[in-house]
Amino acid sequence: MPSADPPPEPDDRPHPSGPRAAGGRRERAAVLCGLAGWVPPRIVTNDELSQRLDTSDEWIRTRTGIGQRHFVEPGQATSDLAVEAGRRALESAGIAQVDALVVATTTPDRSCPATAPLVAHRLGLTGAAAFDVSAVCTGFVYGLASAAGLITAGVATRVLLIGADTYSAIVDPDDRTNAIIFGDGAGAVVLRAGHSEEPGAIGHFDLGSDGAGEELIIVAAGGSRQRSTPGEVSRADRHFAMQGKAVYRHAITRMSASARASLTAADWKVDEVDHFVPHQANQRILRAVADDLGLPPERCVSNVESVGNTGAASIPLALADAAARKVIEPGDRVLLTAFGGGLTWGSCLLSWPTLAPRTPSAPTTVTPVSAPAEEGGPHAS
Ligand code: COA
Numbered sequence: 471m472p473s474a475d476p477p478p479e480p481d482d483r484p485h486p487s488g489p490r491a492a493g494g495r496r497e498r499a500a501v502l503c504g505l506a507g508w509v510p511p512r513i514v515t516n517d518e519l520s521q522r523l524d525t526s527d528e529w530i531r532t533r534t535g536i537g538q539r540h541f542v543e544p545g546q547a548t549s550d551l552a553v554e555a556g557r558r559a560l561e562s563a564g565i566a567q568v569d570a571l572v573v574a575t576t577t578p579d580r581s582c583p584a585t586a587p588l589v590a591h592r593l594g595l596t597g598a599a600a601f602d603v604s605a606v607c608t609g610f611v612y613g614l615a616s617a618a619g620l621i622t623a624g625v626a627t628r629v630l631l632i633g634a635d636t637y638s639a640i641v642d643p644d645d646r647t648n649a650i651i652f653g654d655g656a657g658a659v660v661l662r663a664g665h666s667e668e669p670g671a672i673g674h675f676d677l678g679s680d681g682a683g684e685e686l687i688i689v690a691a692g693g694s695r696q697r698s699t700p701g702e703v704s705r706a707d708r709h710f711a712m713q714g715k716a717v718y719r720h721a722i723t724r725m726s727a728s729a730r731a732s733l734t735a736a737d738w739k740v741d742e743v744d745h746f747v748p749h750q751a752n753q754r755i756l757r758a759v760a761d762d763l764g765l766p767p768e769r770c771v772s773n774v775e776s777v778g779n780t781g782a783a784s785i786p787l788a789l790a791d792a793a794a795r796k797v798i799e800p801g802d803r804v805l806l807t808a809f810g811g812g813l814t815w816g817s818c819l820l821s822w823p824t825l826a827p828r829t830p831s832a833p834t835t836v837t838p839v840s841a842p843a844e845e846g847g848p849h850a851s
Contacts, residue, residue, distance in 0.1 A: 500618035502670040504563025504660030506828035507790035508554040509540040509777055523646040530650045535753020539653025539778030541638045547579045551656035552589045552634035558828035559658035569626035570599040572617050574609030574633045574782040577640055578602055607749050607810025609633055609782030615675045621663050632658040635781030640689055642709035653778035657786025670823030676731035677816040686713045687811030721755045724815040726762040729807040732817035740764050745798050749808035750774040750784040794829040798822050
């Protein structure tokens, strides 16, 4: 049963980010009220990777802007990260129960069942609806749309959404192209029922996919198409594979188009965006998308230097960092955009509410995108 509606917010200023009815009438909307990030304590620097892979700190920083990432300890799984971030997000919202929990992840604890029910159990969310969303690095934005939909449809009044990924479990540690990019982490938000004109109302989603690009980002084996029969599956097929150059180009095109679609739907101009918080794919992609949109670098939030690409966790981790450091402040207009395997992409908008975010356990640094973007795709070899 949905819990009772929270009291309405006293703020009556117009914040046109939530869904609006014709004539500007207020509608029921999902409103951000809790935020947290969590990364496992173990830091893996570029220099540490360079000791066993044919790479260097200089190569990794130049191509990706990444300086370090966090890895779980052996035996830790995505639910362990999700529980840490989820607990902190509930504390941030000042609540102990929700009606539903959504976990966005590409690295569930198991193929079956979903990870969310276990996380709900461990968080003491008795009887809450719980399910996973699988949209690779777009998972958090798809999860936001799912969670917001539960609220606007009247199915739930409070939803916990956790983006959590353990890429160290699926990336081949000897694959120098992918091992340098991805890290482990989790970020979480709490949404509550509110109205479309208040700060924190989430709206104007743009979501899309193109399955013709299935093979560009893939773990080939382990599903129903190519089963993991011992001895029959190659090492490459058991691990995460990515066609880096093609992904680079798709990421820029799709993220830019999706961001524009959300802005157009909300009737926001690009220069009205105070903070662009993209999926933290890599620094050059972020810079190229910001350039394409005409956004000054200082409006693009980036913490990829300190956490790498954390998949579905990356946007809430960046948001938690930026809000805790007061880079994002109440009233600021925020654009979220993601791109990932599938291919999938998505964007949405909100005006920032008053929040008490919980930051990752290990400090990360929020920096504006500064690395120059090369034209025509990644490294011109
Ligand atoms: N260290 C040193 N050299 C490396 C390397 C590494 N970690 N990884 C690849 N190389 C080498 C390649 O072997 C290749 O060598 P060669 O020219 O002798 O064959 C050379 O560097 C160029 O490889 P290439 O794959 O063409 O590099 P690139 O410039 O495309 O950069 C990526 C690789 C992965 C950094 C880049 O394609 C990229 O950023 N892609 C998008 C990835 C991403 O962000 N994905 C997330 C989307 S959600």
